[in-house]
Amino acid sequence: MSSSESLSTRIAGLLLDANAIQLRPEEPFTWSSGWKSPIYCDNRVTLSYPETRKVIRNGLAEAIREHFPNANALVGVATAGIAIGALASDALNIPYAYCRPKPKEHGMKNQLEGRLDKNSRVVVIEDLISTGGSSLKVVEYLRGEGIQVEGLAAIFTYGFDQSVKAFEKANCKFITLSSYQSLLEVAESREQINHDQLEVLQKWSADPEHWLD
Amino acid sequence: MSSSESLSTRIAGLLLDANAIQLRPEEPFTWSSGWKSPIYCDNRVTLSYPETRKVIRNGLAEAIREHFPNANALVGVATAGIAIGALASDALNIPYAYCRPKPKEHGMKNQLEGRLDKNSRVVVIEDLISTGGSSLKVVEYLRGEGIQVEGLAAIFTYGFDQSVKAFEKANCKFITLSSYQSLLEVAESREQINHDQLEVLQKWSADPEHWLD
Numbered sequence: 001m002s003s004s005e006s007l008s009t010r011i012a013g014l015l016l017d018a019n020a021i022q023l024r025p026e027e028p029f030t031w032s033s034g035w036k037s038p039i040y041c042d043n044r045v046t047l048s049y050p051e052t053r054k055v056i057r058n059g060l061a062e063a064i065r066e067h068f069p070n071a072n073a074l075v076g077v078a079t080a081g082i083a084i085g086a087l088a089s090d091a092l093n094i095p096y097a098y099c100r101p102k103p104k105e106h107g108m109k110n111q112l113e114g115r116l117d118k119n120s121r122v123v124v125i126e127d128l129i130s131t132g133g134s135s136l137k138v139v140e141y142l143r144g145e146g147i148q149v150e151g152l153a154a155i156f157t158y159g160f161d162q163s164v165k166a167f168e169k170a171n172c173k174f175i176t177l178s179s180y181q182s183l184l185e186v187a188e189s190r191e192q193i194n195h196d197q198l199e200v201l202q203k204w205s206a207d208p209e210h211w212l213d
Numbered sequence: 214m215s216s217s218e219s220l221s222t223r224i225a226g227l228l229l230d231a232n233a234i235q236l237r238p239e240e241p242f243t244w245s246s247g248w249k250s251p252i253y254c255d256n257r258v259t260l261s262y263p264e265t266r267k268v269i270r271n272g273l274a275e276a277i278r279e280h281f282p283n284a285n286a287l288v289g290v291a292t293a294g295i296a297i298g299a300l301a302s303d304a305l306n307i308p309y310a311y312c313r314p315k316p317k318e319h320g321m322k323n324q325l326e327g328r329l330d331k332n333s334r335v336v337v338i339e340d341l342i343s344t345g346g347s348s349l350k351v352v353e354y355l356r357g358e359g360i361q362v363e364g365l366a367a368i369f370t371y372g373f374d375q376s377v378k379a380f381e382k383a384n385c386k387f388i389t390l391s392s393y394q395s396l397l398e399v400a401e402s403r404e405q406i407n408h409d410q411l412e413v414l415q416k417w418s419a420d421p422e423h424w425l426d
Binding site: 098 | 291309
């Protein structure tokens, strides 16, 4: 428990260092969903930092070994999960594929790219859990194709109740390397945020959809 | 020369083994561009074969060291080049990003994902060179952003004159691990195709756009 807790805070620190996560409680971001938010997270930028990328790759591989010991293949969620999923599958030396939450609009209209046999027991790889919607579309698609889904592993979660409930409803185990809670701890201990800002950030995560209503 | 020739035929053989490349001179495929073709190539399936994936990853890393010694970052072309580009950047331990041939339609409308500094000298990574169109869109985009493009590396090329001319015109060096020519040699030596089929396949590559006209 303590070792995984320390990985969680370590990765939260690395995401802050890389500016993959930005906190702006006073000047909220507007997400593409329209939600106003004091945080913006883009884990793809970690691909540009080889040392951070390696910690995340190895962290995912280790977490998959521990939490999904029966997995024999990984599937990255397109597009943000493709690269880091490939790296984790390389570290584990197991087959890899990637999957779009919905079919491609042109060409062969493939949703899954790669080739998984029917004995595959896959872990879906995502960069970020927000509501969980697009990840779960991939889970449903794979199950519909007769592929056994062991669960999902992601780099970071905002920790929304909505996502926890969505994964429960889909009966899909999920784990993340780091979380919003660890992020706030690190940001506070580094004095990147003060007590008032911490309260704003906590209030947001409790009800992100209606935060500024 | 002989060692790179043997890598070229080795990879052609692996692509045939994985059914990443299928030859059907008697029953042509229809590509999404509308072209009729006796060959279909989907290198993404190699992601599902760890040993083949490793040969391609290491082959790309080695080719980049040899042909682009000044490169200090890689950029994968979305989506088919993202995973293999990530693996090659990991093998080389250098920064990585990926780029769409055109901007994303929703959200932040990013074209480049990841973060490259202005001193980046990048090699663009593609799975397959057909006409070269989408790869060169990424090259143009990067140059427009002030990023130095050392060239492009891909797994396979159909070897069309059109692509050679397009890269020349864009003044962009490109290399591939394997080629249509190596593929035909391997397929013939394995007796997967006979002499008549070889002729059909050669005729196609000389003028793919008007092959069946």
